[in-house]
Amino acid sequence: MFRRLDASDGAPAPRTVRITVDGAALDCRDGDSVAAALFAAGITACRDTAVSGVKRGPFCMMGVCYDCLVGIDGRANQQACMTKVREGMAVQRQIGAREVPI
Amino acid sequence: MSSPGPMPNCDLLVIGAGPAGLAAATCAAELGLDTVLIDEQPAPGGQIYRAIGSTPVQDRAILGADYWHGLDLLEPFRRCSTRYIAGAMVWAVNRLEDGKFEVAYTTTADHQAHLLLARHVTLATGAQERPFPIPGWTLPGVITAGAAQILLKTSGVVPEGTTVLAGGGPLLYLLAWQYLNAGVKIHSILQTTPPGQWRHALPHAWGFLRSPYLGKGMKLLSAVRAAVPIVTGVTAIEALPGPGTGQLAELRYSAGGKTRTLAVDQLLLHQGVVPNTNLSRAIGADHAWSDRQDCWEPAVDAFGATSLPQLTIAGDGAGIVGAVAAEHRGRLAALHAAASLGHIDSKARDRAAAPHRAALARAARGREFFETLYRAAPALRRPVGDTIVCRCEEVTAEQVRQAARMGCQGPNQMKAFLRCGMGPCQGRFCGLTVTELIADEQGRHPRDVGYYRIRFPIKPVTLGEIATLPQTDESRSAVVRFKK
Numbered sequence: 001m002f003r004r005l006d007a008s009d010g011a012p013a014p015r016t017v018r019i020t021v022d023g024a025a026l027d028c029r030d031g032d033s034v035a036a037a038l039f040a041a042g043i044t045a046c047r048d049t050a051v052s053g054v055k056r057g058p059f060c061m062m063g064v065c066y067d068c069l070v071g072i073d074g075r076a077n078q079q080a081c082m083t084k085v086r087e088g089m090a091v092q093r094q095i096g097a098r099e100v101p102i
Numbered sequence: 103m104s105s106p107g108p109m110p111n112c113d114l115l116v117i118g119a120g121p122a123g124l125a126a127a128t129c130a131a132e133l134g135l136d137t138v139l140i141d142e143q144p145a146p147g148g149q150i151y152r153a154i155g156s157t158p159v160q161d162r163a164i165l166g167a168d169y170w171h172g173l174d175l176l177e178p179f180r181r182c183s184t185r186y187i188a189g190a191m192v193w194a195v196n197r198l199e200d201g202k203f204e205v206a207y208t209t210t211a212d213h214q215a216h217l218l219l220a221r222h223v224t225l226a227t228g229a230q231e232r233p234f235p236i237p238g239w240t241l242p243g244v245i246t247a248g249a250a251q252i253l254l255k256t257s258g259v260v261p262e263g264t265t266v267l268a269g270g271g272p273l274l275y276l277l278a279w280q281y282l283n284a285g286v287k288i289h290s291i292l293q294t295t296p297p298g299q300w301r302h303a304l305p306h307a308w309g310f311l312r313s314p315y316l317g318k319g320m321k322l323l324s325a326v327r328a329a330v331p332i333v334t335g336v337t338a339i340e341a342l343p344g345p346g347t348g349q350l351a352e353l354r355y356s357a358g359g360k361t362r363t364l365a366v367d368q369l370l371l372h373q374g375v376v377p378n379t380n381l382s383r384a385i386g387a388d389h390a391w392s393d394r395q396d397c398w399e400p401a402v403d404a405f406g407a408t409s410l411p412q413l414t415i416a417g418d419g420a421g422i423v424g425a426v427a428a429e430h431r432g433r434l435a436a437l438h439a440a441a442s443l444g445h446i447d448s449k450a451r452d453r454a455a456a457p458h459r460a461a462l463a464r465a466a467r468g469r470e471f472f473e474t475l476y477r478a479a480p481a482l483r484r485p486v487g488d489t490i491v492c493r494c495e496e497v498t499a500e501q502v503r504q505a506a507r508m509g510c511q512g513p514n515q516m517k518a519f520l521r522c523g524m525g526p527c528q529g530r531f532c533g534l535t536v537t538e539l540i541a542d543e544q545g546r547h548p549r550d551v552g553y554y555r556i557r558f559p560i561k562p563v564t565l566g567e568i569a570t571l572p573q574t575d576e577s578r579s580a581v582v583r584f585k586k
C-alpha cells in the first residue's frame with residue numbers, strides 16, 4: 001500500500017483533479033501521473049497480460065517497461081506513468097481479454 | 103489537402119531534458135545555435151531531477167541538496183533561447199543524404215506526429231535501471247527503487263506497511279535515506295553485494311578517497327545503517343503471490359546459507375543503472391560491451407562524439423558516470439556541436455571545454471570504486487529456471503537457455519524462436535539478460551554474442567499517429583500512384 005506524504009512545507013496544496021477508474025470517481029492531485037494516482041488509491045495492478053492473463057502493474061514509472069498500460073478516454077494501451085491526470089479523464093484498467101471493435 | 107510549409111528545422115536537436123540535455127541545450131543556445139530540446143516527460147529534470155519545478159515534497163531536507171541542485175540547471179535553461187518541446191516522444195531519426203537528420207516525434211497529449219530537420223543531434227536519453235530478473239519480479243507490488251523514488255518526487259506518494267528494499271547500488275541507499283527523512287518506515291534492506299567484494303574495490307579506493315562522494319556517501323550510509331536493519335550477503339530473492347490474488351504477498355530470500363520467508367506489502371528492487379541505448383543503436387552508432395559495468399555503452403570520444411558525423415551523446419546514455427558528470431558532458435557535447443557546425447573554431451572549443459573537462463574529471467573520481475563494489479553478482483544477472491526474463495512476452499530463463507543450448511546464434515535469432523524482446527518495451531528489460539544467458543550457455547563473451555538489432559520506431563506508435571505526419575508531394579503521389 002502507498003499513501004500521500006505531507007511535505008508541502010507551507011506551499012499551497014495542488015488542485016484536486018477528479019478522474020474515474022473503471023467508472024468509479026477518484027480524486028487525484030494536479031501533477032499526478034495516472035500511475036501515481038492509482039498507487040495513491042491502493043491500486044497496484046492495472047491490467048491482465050495478453051500472453052498468460054496474469055496481473056501486472058506499473059514497474060519502472062519512467063516510460064520504459066510498458067507494464068502500466070491502461071485505457072484512457074477510450075484509447076487502449078496508454079502508458080499510465082507517462083500520462084498526467086486531467087479533470088474528467090476516464091481510466092479503464094485492461095482486465096481480461098481485449099476486444100477489437102468491429 | 104493543403105501543402106505543408108517547409109519542414110521545421112534547427113541547428114541542434116537535443117533529446118532528453120535531464121542534466122545532460124538541459125546543460126547541452128543551455129550552452130548551445132548561448133553559443134548562438136538554433137536549438138530545440140525534445141523530452142518525453144511533461145516537465146524538465148529527467149529522472150534524477152524529476153519534477154524539480156513542481157514536486158510537492160517542498161521540505162528540502164527530504165530529497166536532499168543534490169536533488170535541489172537541479173534548480174541550478176533549470177533556471178538558466180528557462181532563460182535561454184532553446185525551443186522546448188515537452189511531452190514528446192521521438193520515435194525515428196533518419197540520416198538524410200545531405201547529412202541532416204530527419205526526426206519524427208509524437209506529442210503525446212494530442213497523439214499528433216511531427217517532423218523536424220536537425221543539422222546536429224545530441225542524445226541525452228540517460229539511463230534506466232538494470233534488469234533484475236528474480237522469480238516474481240513481475241508481480242504487482244514489486245517495483246523498482248527508481249520507480250518508488252519517482253513516486254516520491256512527482257507526487258509525494260510513499261509506501262506504507264511492510265516495505266523491503268533489495269539489491270545493491272547507490273540509489274538503493276539514497277532512496278532509503280530519503281524515506282527516513284520523510285518518516286517512512288522500511289522493514290529491511292536485503293543487500294546482494296557479495297560480502298568480499300570490497301576487496302576487489304580496494305585498488306580503486308585512492309580515487310574514491312579523493313572523490314566528492316566520500317563524505318556525503320559515508321554520512322548517508324551511516325544514517326541508513328543506524329535506522330534500518332540491513333541483511334548482508336543475500337544470494338537469492340523470490341517474490342511470491344498471495345493465494346489466488348496474483349499480487350505480491352511474501353518474500354523468500356537466502357543469506358548465510360539460511361532461507362527466510364517474510365510477509366511483505368512492497369518489494370523495491372534495484373541493481374544499478376545502465377545506459378539507455380535503444381535510440382543510439384537504431385540510429386546506427388557503434389557500441390561496445392563494458393566488462394566493468396556488464397552492459398553496452400555507445401563508443402564516444404571525450405566530447406561525446408559518436409561513430410556517426412554530427413551525432414553526439416551526453417550524460418549517462420554514453421556510459422554511467424552520474425548526474426554531476428552528465429551536465430559537464432552536456433556542455434562538452436554542445437561545444438563540439440558548435441564547432442562541427444562551424445559556429446566556433448576548434449581552438450575556441452578547446453578553450454571553453456577546459457573547465458568542463460576538469461569538472462568532469464572531478465565528478466568521475468571514485469566511480470571505479472563504486473562500480474567494482476556494487477557490481478551485480480553473476481547469479482543475479484544470469485537467472486535460471488522459470489524466472490521470467492522477457493516481461494512483455496513472458497519468456498523464461500530456461501526457455502532462453504534451452505534455445506541457446508540448441509545452438510541459437512544470438513539475440514536476433516532468439517527473437518524469432520521465442521519472441522523475447524519483441525514486446526512493447528523493445529528489449530529494454532530483457533536485452534542485457536538475453537545476451538548474458540546466451541554467453542553463459544555457449545561459453546562466449548557477451549561482446550561476441552551481441553545485442554538485438556534495434557529498429558525504428560523505437561517506441562510503439564499507432565498507425566493513426568503515423569498518418570498524422572505532415573504530407574509531402576512525394577509521399578502523396580506515392581500513394582496516389584497505386585490508386586489509379
